[in-house]
Amino acid sequence: MEPIIEIKNLTHIYSPKTPFEHKALDNVDLTIYRGEYLGIIGRTGSGKSTLIQHLNGLMKPSSGQILFEGKDIWGSKAMTHDIRYQVGLVFQYPEYQLFEETVYKDIAYGPRNMKLSEEEVDRRVRQAAKFAGLSDAVLERSPFELSGGQKRRVAIAGVIAMEPKVLILDEPTAGLDPAGAAEILENIEAYRKSNNATIIFVSHSMEDVARITDRLVVISKGTLPYVGTPHEVFSHGEDLDKLGLAVPAMNRVFSRVHAMGVDIDPAVYTVEQAKAAFLEAFRRKERV
C-alpha cells in the first residue's frame, strides 16, 4: 500500500519552559496509507486532538516531521497553505462553526477560499451535498433552522467540498441518535468509495470504531502503544482496559474467559465474532 501521510518522531510540548509545560505527544511514529479507514482511539487528554491538528498543519511540531505524499508539510509556505485542502479536518461538534445565510453558501466557504472558478465551486457544493444526503431544497435554507443531525451533515459537507485526499473526523457521531449516527457513517463511506480517500475516524468509543475501520491506533499519554487491525488490537483486551478505554462488553467477557485458561480467541468484539469463536472452540474440544 502507498503511504499518504508519514509521521516521524513527532513531539509536541505545550507552553515549553514554563511551569505549565506539558508533553502532549512523545516521539510518535505512524504511517497512514492511501484509501485506508483508520481509527484513532484514546480517552480525553490522551493527545488525540493534538495529533490530528498536526496532520493538516494547524499545529507545528515541537520536533519531528510530518510528510504528505513524501513532502514535509512545513517545508514551504505554499505547502503549509495547501495541506489544509488536502487534509480535511472536521472538528468535534462542527455545527457550531456554521455562519452563512444559506446552507449552499456555507458549504461553498472552503472551495471559495481555494479560489476555484464559480462553476467548479457549484459542482463541488452539489457533489458534497449529495454525499452528505442533503437535498437541493435544504441548500437554500438557513443552516440555523435545521435539526442537529442536519446541521452536522452541512458542516461535514463543508469540509468534503474541498475534496480532501484525507478526511479526518473527530467524534463525528457524538450527541446524535443511532439513526442519525448511522447516516453520517454511510455518508463518510460513500465519500471514501468514490474518491478513494483516506478516512481517519477519531473516537473514545472503541465499539463504534472497531466495526468500521481497517486499522486501529490506540493513543495514550502521547504515545501509541497499539497499532494494528481491530483483531490485533483487541487481543490486548485487558491492557486496553487498564489504559482506561471503554472496551466493548463482548471483548471484556472473552479476554476474561481466555485469561481463565480457556482455549478461545480473546480478540472478539462483536456478537457475530463471539458466535464464531464459540463454535470454533467447541469444535476444537470435540476433536481432542
Next chain:
Amino acid sequence: MALKDITLGQFFPGNSFIHRLDPRSKIIFTVLFIVIIFLCKDLVSYGLVLASLLVLVGISKVEPKVFVKGMKPVVFIVVCTAILNLFYTDGNVLWSLGFLKITEEGLWKAFFMVLRILMLICSTLLLTYTTSPILLTDGLERLLRPLKKVGFPVHELSMMMSIALRFIPTLIQETDKIINAQKARGADFDSGNLMQKAKALIPILIPLFISSFRRAEELAIAMECRCYHGDEGRTSFRQLRLHGRDWAFMTFTILLLAAVCVLRYFGL
C-alpha cells in the same frame, strides 16, 4: 494564536495574610491607595508608599515575576509618559540638542510619573491576584449596598459581573476552537487589506455570537430551575466578616494616607 495566554484579572490561590483579608478591606485599600499615590509630591512620601507596596507584595507570597508580567501591557503608556515628561518640562536645562532638551525638573517628573503608573497597576494587581473573582464581586456588592436605597441595582450588577468573569475563559476557548475550525476550511486572517481582514472575521464572530446566546439561554434556564429570583430574601453561603486583621489593615491604610497628607500640606 495564543489567546489562552491572556491573563485577565487572574487569581493565584494562596493562604497569605493578604489572601485571608476580607475582600472589602482589600477593595477599600486599593481605592485609598490610588488616592495616596496621587497625593504624593516629594521623594520621602514616594519612598514611604513604594516601600509599603513592596512589603505588601512580599507578604502576598505571589511571585514578583507575575507582577512584572502583569505590568507588561502598560509598558507602551509608561514609555510615552516618560518621553513626554522628559522633553516637555521647562526648567534647569541639563542637555539639549536642537529643539530637544532635558531639564532637571523633567527628569524628576518623568521618574515620578513612571513610578505612579507602575504603583497604580501593581496595587490593583495585588487585589485581583489575591482575591478570587467570586469574593471580589461579593465584596463589591456589600460595599455598594447603601446605593440600593437610591434604586441602584447593586445585586443585579454584581451578578452580571460574576457571570461575565466566569465566561471569559470559556469564550476564549470557544474562539480558539472556531478559529481553528475555519482555518481548517482555508480561512486566512493575515493577508489582504483592512476591509478583507475585517470580512475574514465574520466566520468567527457569527458562530461566537450564536454560541454566546445559546450559553446565556442555557444558563438562564439552569438558574430558574434552581429558583433564582434575584436579590430578595437571598442569603449567602459565604458570610463576609471583618476580622481583627482587616481592622489592622485598614488602620494601616489610613495611617499611610494621613502620613502622605501631612507630608504634602505641611512638609517636613
